[in-house]
Amino acid sequence: MDKIKIDIMYLFGASGHGKVIAEIAETCGIVIDGFIDCDDNKKSVLGYPVFKELPSTTESLVVAIGDNGIRKKIVDNNIDAKYPIIIHKMSTVSKRTLLGAGTVIMAGATINVDVNIGQQCIINTNASVDHDCLIEDYVHLSPNVALAGNVTIGEGTHVGIGVCIIQGIRIGKWCTIGAGAVIIRDIPDGCTVVGNPGKIIRKMND
Template identity: 30%
Template sequence: MPSATDPSATEPPAPDPSGLWIAGAGGVGREALDTALAPGVPVAGFLDDRQHGATVRGLPVRRPAELEPGARYLVGIADPAVRQRLAALLDGLGAEPVTLVHPRALIAPETLLGPGCLVMGGAYVSSSVRLGAHSQVHYNATVGHDAVFGERVTVYPGGNVSGAVLLADGATVGSNAVVLQGRKIGAGAFIGAAAVVTRDIPPGAVVVGSPARPLRGA
């Protein structure tokens, strides 16, 4: 394992054409690259329409539509709707989503991660958890026992999802937010940073504060 002062801890190796393609060359995409570098997963480059033709962290950037059938990919974008669109495009091209887990993340027994999941360093995912396809658990976030995630769920850094919580498709838990035991979070709901969720949240709601309440005007 490279040390913090080892250049290989921050600089990617030469592009590997047979390696993983990361869709999204922004902040989460680069954090996905960090997650891949830690266990030595070969990375071919990034897929990003806005930055195609450029180089990011020493790796080439291509258009997502240029990906070849059979290539492996991971969507490194926080927005669940964009994640859904890109995954559908890449699946339609015959590419294969892969799950990426940092070696300093902890995944407990009897937990299942769907295809395309991203679990960053310092995250803890407890026993008997189910993460749906293309879900993300960011660094230092925790997920309690028996929690169930739909597809494209996001838990931002420091988020705390308690046991037996259900997060439907596209739900997001903000940085340092807490979702208490057994709560149900509807599809597309957004839990603001540092909010404390004490009751179920309906689909599409944006809630903030402690206890979490709907954002005025949302």
């Protein structure tokens, strides 16, 4: 496979999530120049060097951190970087899907027609996003999440592993949807939800 050079590209975050994204990049033939991580004990990951700070030559950056708030802070502090979209070859993405800068699509994910996914989102392993969904910036859909059609997920929301959301539901910004929850009602901003059916256990400012 021919290697694809995307300017000078680093992965910000040298832990497990970063390793997964590195392998996706390798599968796509993308050249990685190294990782960025503040952990002094990390000198090399997957054979790539680890730097404590972004080199001045950095042009392209993938923020390989699962925490949505931290990911946003890093992007806000590096507004001049280019953020490539990384898509695993073993995912299925409709040609009529819109993807924002910095979004990563993991292996086995399925994204159907007329889905709009914002910037810096994570669509994790085997997640399913059906037609006409809107996923705002900095959302993380964990492995095996299933969204029916016409679902809206607000900015910064983390949808836990195995969550199911029925059609037409609107989930607010910066929510946490606990693992395995089944969502059958709209959720306002800033809520934590668990259970089947999903129940709000904490609201913003509680």
